[in-house]
Amino acid sequence: MTKRFMPKDRTMKDDYLWDRSGEPDPEIAKLENALGRFAHRGEAPDFSRIEIADPLSFWQRIAALRWTYAFAASAAAALLVAAVLLVRWSEKADVTNRVGWNIEDVAGAPRIGSVVIAQNTTQSKLGIGQTLITDNQSRATLIVADVGTVSVEPNSRLRLLAKSAGHNRLELERGTINAFIWAAPGEFAVDTPSAIAVDLGCRYTLQVDDSGAGLLRTTLGWVGFKLNNREAFIPAGAVCATRPKIGPGTPYFEDAPAPFCEALSKFDFSGGTPEQRNAELDRILSDARERDAFTLWHLLSRVDDANRGRVYDRLTALVPPPTGVTRDGILRLDQPMLDLWWNQLGLGDVSLWRTWERAWQPNKS
Amino acid sequence: MAYESLDLSASSAAEDDSALVLAACAGDRSAFGGLYQRYARMVHGILLARVPSSDVDDLVQDVFLRALPRLASLRDTSRFGAWLSAIARNMANDYFRKNKPESAVTDSLSEEDAPEPPARPTQHVSDSEAAMILAMVRTLPETYRETLILRLVEGMTGPEIAARTGLKPGSVRVNLHRGMQQLREKLKQAGSRAPVAADGEQP
Numbered sequence A: 001m002t003k004r005f006m007p008k009d010r011t012m013k014d015d016y017l018w019d020r021s022g023e024p025d026p027e028i029a030k031l032e033n034a035l036g037r038f039a040h041r042g043e044a045p046d047f048s049r050i051e052i053a054d055p056l057s058f059w060q061r062i063a064a065l066r067w068t069y070a071f072a073a074s075a076a077a078a079l080l081v082a083a084v085l086l087v088r089w090s091e092k093a094d095v096t097n098r099v100g101w102n103i104e105d106v107a108g109a110p111r112i113g114s115v116v117i118a119q120n121t122t123q124s125k126l127g128i129g130q131t132l133i134t135d136n137q138s139r140a141t142l143i144v145a146d147v148g149t150v151s152v153e154p155n156s157r158l159r160l161l162a163k164s165a166g167h168n169r170l171e172l173e174r175g176t177i178n179a180f181i182w183a184a185p186g187e188f189a190v191d192t193p194s195a196i197a198v199d200l201g202c203r204y205t206l207q208v209d210d211s212g213a214g215l216l217r218t219t220l221g222w223v224g225f226k227l228n229n230r231e232a233f234i235p236a237g238a239v240c241a242t243r244p245k246i247g248p249g250t251p252y253f254e255d256a257p258a259p260f261c262e263a264l265s266k267f268d269f270s271g272g273t274p275e276q277r278n279a280e281l282d283r284i285l286s287d288a289r290e291r292d293a294f295t296l297w298h299l300l301s302r303v304d305d306a307n308r309g310r311v312y313d314r315l316t317a318l319v320p321p322p323t324g325v326t327r328d329g330i331l332r333l334d335q336p337m338l339d340l341w342w343n344q345l346g347l348g349d350v351s352l353w354r355t356w357e358r359a360w361q362p363n364k365s
Numbered sequence B: 001m002a003y004e005s006l007d008l009s010a011s012s013a014a015e016d017d018s019a020l021v022l023a024a025c026a027g028d029r030s031a032f033g034g035l036y037q038r039y040a041r042m043v044h045g046i047l048l049a050r051v052p053s054s055d056v057d058d059l060v061q062d063v064f065l066r067a068l069p070r071l072a073s074l075r076d077t078s079r080f081g082a083w084l085s086a087i088a089r090n091m092a093n094d095y096f097r098k099n100k101p102e103s104a105v106t107d108s109l110s111e112e113d114a115p116e117p118p119a120r121p122t123q124h125v126s127d128s129e130a131a132m133i134l135a136m137v138r139t140l141p142e143t144y145r146e147t148l149i150l151r152l153v154e155g156m157t158g159p160e161i162a163a164r165t166g167l168k169p170g171s172v173r174v175n176l177h178r179g180m181q182q183l184r185e186k187l188k189q190a191g192s193r194a195p196v197a198a199d200g201e202q203p
Helices: A014-019 A026-038 A057-064 A069-092 A258-269 A274-287 A290-300 A305-318 A327-331 A335-344 A351-360 B010-025 B029-048 B053-073 B077-098 B127-137 B142-152 B158-165 B169-193
Strands: A100-107 A125-127 A131-134 A139-144 A148-152 A156-164 A167-181 A188-191 A196-208 A214-227 A230-235 A238-243
Touching: A014 B158, A014 B169, A026 B127, A026 B142, A026 B169, A100 A156, A125 A156, A131 A139, A148 A156, A230 A238, A230 A290, A238 A258, A258 A274, A274 A290, A274 A305, A290 A305, A290 A335, A305 A327, A327 A335, B010 B029, B010 B053, B010 B077, B029 B053, B029 B077, B029 B142, B029 B158, B053 B077, B077 B158, B127 B142, B127 B169, B142 B158, B142 B169, B158 B169
Parallel strands: A167 A188
Antiparallel strands: A100 A125, A100 A139, A131 A156, A139 A148, A148 A167, A156 A167, A167 A196, A188 A196, A196 A214, A214 A230, A214 A238
């Protein structure tokens, strides 16, 4: 049965899915035909015959009571006590009243600042500027309906920097988060001590250790990772390490050969003599599979001028550059040409990143 | 007044909603009936994404009955759709709080629990096949399944979903796109498990 609903042409006909304009997508039309039988067909009730209790009637009855001076005095005293209690309670419960991300699925004793979140609390909220802290026994999940979920693992510190329409920003000071984001690409970002991760439509895990070094692992979609002018795009199945003051290293697929990964790590972060770096680059270029073309694409902007031609030649052998991309252009790091070549890799349209990166410069809240 | 005949285009929907809400607040029950005509599909879809289909019709009415006495508390009448969506989602949550677990998952089929597809597919989709597809949609993340059900089950367009639910059109479009991607993956996986021929093929 289900094969009948599988696309023969996997190209998304989004116009038809969106508003039924354009050529009907046969697959979606079949799904509509199959599922339309579950649509609402109930008759409207006759609301004129339905008796609805008026929620104001109770207060109207209270207002109609004859007030005596004694009753009024008692009521005033009771109101005063209630007001004092309310003020004291609101000071303690401030976290529930602020704009922020809801906290759910609490385990152990995570804290917002110094205040422990009770496990039976249903309305805890991480307000802007507040930090969620988990110890080695606790975890929690942050949720915003239109944005996504972020589960915070033990031994983590996560601060909410901004929350507004189209702009949600967290700071992972330490620990691990798992983010599943369904907001539009570019609307959700996480600062770390060594890079900023920008959602481009994805699910990913981000770890930061006590030194500020980080590791981002994408499991769905792709993520942009950036510090100053050093950027990395991490598609599903790939990882990327970061180091303070250096920024994102070169991302690679997790199934890449171990010597390839080790050489990348040394090349990105170990420094070393020019000879050592050349040897590491030799290893990377010789071990790169076709699938690792995206890693070599990143290396184009990470190697020195003298070595860029070597990377260009190897990348060309794996994925030939598209029309409009020239060797000279790549050697001088022409951004439009680099972007064209990236799009040729089929891992995502880089224009998404170029559109949104301006809004997510580090230190912009 | 024939409320059902009001312009349903997205641009005028909020304005018309406000007129209906204000009339309903003033005691005009037929105006509230007009709101029902406009939003019943949306409410039905939101509920169908969460609770067993056998209980959805009753819950649709309950949502409107819960909304009616509270209309006066709606400060921005143009946000009626978003407000009603929240009530529907809360009703679905209440449903699970009040019902025993076994009744809550009556037809919330996992892919493994879904009925086996028939060996010889016909052009017409059988009820069991349709139920299986619905079960697959309902295994998607909540945001995706709600939007996909509004689109594929209730027949609402993306702009209509955005106008009715108060979500941003961009978010709806992304939800539809990603939800459809995930549904395709699930259909593909199910297709590779089942001994079924593709369109036009004989098993």
